[in-house]
Amino acid sequence: MSKENSILKINNLQTSFFLEGDNEVKAVDGVTFDVPKGKTLGIVGESGSGKSITAMSILKLIGHPGKIKGGEILFNDQNLVESSEKEMRKIRGNRISMIFQEPMTSLNPVYTVGQQISESYSIHQGLSKKESKKKVIEMLKLVGIPSPEKRINQYPFELSGGMRQRVMIAMALACRPELLIADEPTTALDVTIQAQILELIRELQDELGMSVIFITHDLGVVAETCDYVAVMYCGKVVEYADVKTLFKNPRHPYTVGLLNSLPRSDMDQEELIPIKGTVPSPDDMPEGCRFAPRCPFATDLCREKLPNLDDIGDAEQIRCWIYTDEWDGDPEVKVYEPQK
Ligand SMILES: Nc1ncnc2c1ncn2[C@@H]1O[C@H](COP(=O)(O)OP(=O)(O)OP(=O)(O)O)[C@@H](O)[C@H]1O
Ligand SMILES: [Mg+2]
Missing domain, CATH: 1.10.260 (434 Repressor (Amino-terminal Domain))
Structure with missing residues (x-):
């Protein structure tokens, strides 16, 4: 985790939807990350990975049949999970504000x-x-x-x-606001306005020391605007790193897959390699690593046991057996070790 001062620290956040017939959808399933003060954290991951529900949990905007089941959301040391609706009203749209994916809901x-x-x-x-x-x-x-x-x-x-x-x-x-959460804020806008708005956010960040959580599918925007990146898969963070490290030495096979499959301005469309398979459905979640069924390196260990989100170095975390002492597969796959 980042050694810098954090404005927001999320520990093991769990948000579920309880549907008919005892059916629990674990939309956010033990999310942990930090937002360093004055910095921008990007959250990336395929559709359905829990990015928006994480953002809405921070503002306690999860209504029935959804519920925050556990974990901590520390905003300047105040645990928002424990805060009352009255306290949340002082924070929402004042100290933390959010730009939603769907604009009609918040006007x-x-x-x-x-x-x-x-x-x-x-x-x-x-x-x-x-x-x-x-x-x-x-x-x-x-x-x-x-x-x-x-x-x-x-x-x-x-x-x-x-x-x-x-x-x-x-x-x-x-x-x-002290913290701005922007959930795909510019996707509906044309490119010129997009650039202007990103610039405006950056200016305010410099002027006010505002911290930002930026949720987007656009890795080009991440590379340009974010300081840190959290990669989410099936309701969990699988990799957290500073933006340079993430693009230069992606370690989780899912991160590598994302970087190869999402279009970027510096790549030709033909170079894209899609990640094979599809995101598992919430009622058929793999027992071990959620990514194992799609991972080219998965072993029995990966299929049977869920890896922890472990610290690697000063400001990096990864949830993958490959980077642990228990790794029982091909040692060569550690090719994503940092370059000196
Ligand atoms: N009201 C709801 N009832 C049941 N399940 C829900 C509800 N809202 C979200 N989910 C489930 O929670 C999971 C996470 O959804 P979320 O909207 O956070 O994904 P996302 O990462 O923001 O995806 P996208 O990139 O498409 O915006 C999904 O599996 C989704 O189906
Ligand atoms: Mg979303």
Whole structure:
């Protein structure tokens, strides 16, 4: 784990959905990671690996039939798992804010765009009505909304999907949060606006020392914007490393598979090699390492026993038998050892 000061430390977080007939879907199944202060942590992993549910657990936004079963979410030493709804309301949209994958869910349909954003300026920052209106217009301009003077009087349903996403980003940034969680924030936007928004997040990070959790499928964006990366598979972190190490010396066979299979700007489409097989379904989870059925190196040990998330070096963790003394397979596969 990172030796730097952390704003958020998640230990063994477990969030499940309890469906009919005793069916438990372990969406987040023992997640552990740190977000160092002022830094950006990227979370990557195939669809369904538990990225969004981890993010929503941090803000305690998991409703029935979902439940946080256990673990700790330490935000500046306050354990959010134990915090009351009243305490969470002081934190949400103020000290921690989130940009959701699905923008409609987080905008209130009965307030205008201007009312929603200005709330953060007038309530949390104590600005007058006139000052906060000026700030709202500035913020809407910043996120690329044309004629913001007119837009502030519109309701969410009057805006297109892309515009709503920008309003949500403006709202999340207006409160100047200590931690911003961005879940695929720019996928619905065109490339120019995407770049502008990433730049805006970076500027605020420099100015305010804001920490960021960035969930994305775009490894190019990860390489450019993140300091650390957590790779998730089937509700667990399988590798955590600083961004340079992760791209230069990926160690978990799943991380290697992801790097080879997701498109990046510096690769040709033809060079991509998909990971064979598919993500196991939650009601048919392998007993040992979740990735064993798809892993080219798996042995009986991997199929039978789940490896721990072990520290390797100062700021790296890996959940894989290959890097333990118990490894009983081909010693040659440790080719992902760090280069000197
Ligand atoms: N309301 C729900 N009821 C039951 N299962 C759920 C519910 N919400 C999420 N899940 C399950 O939890 C798991 C993790 O979902 P999550 O949305 O966190 O994935 P993700 O990594 O964000 O995927 P994506 O990249 O597609 O956004 C999935 O298996 C999903 O089916
Ligand atoms: Mg998601």
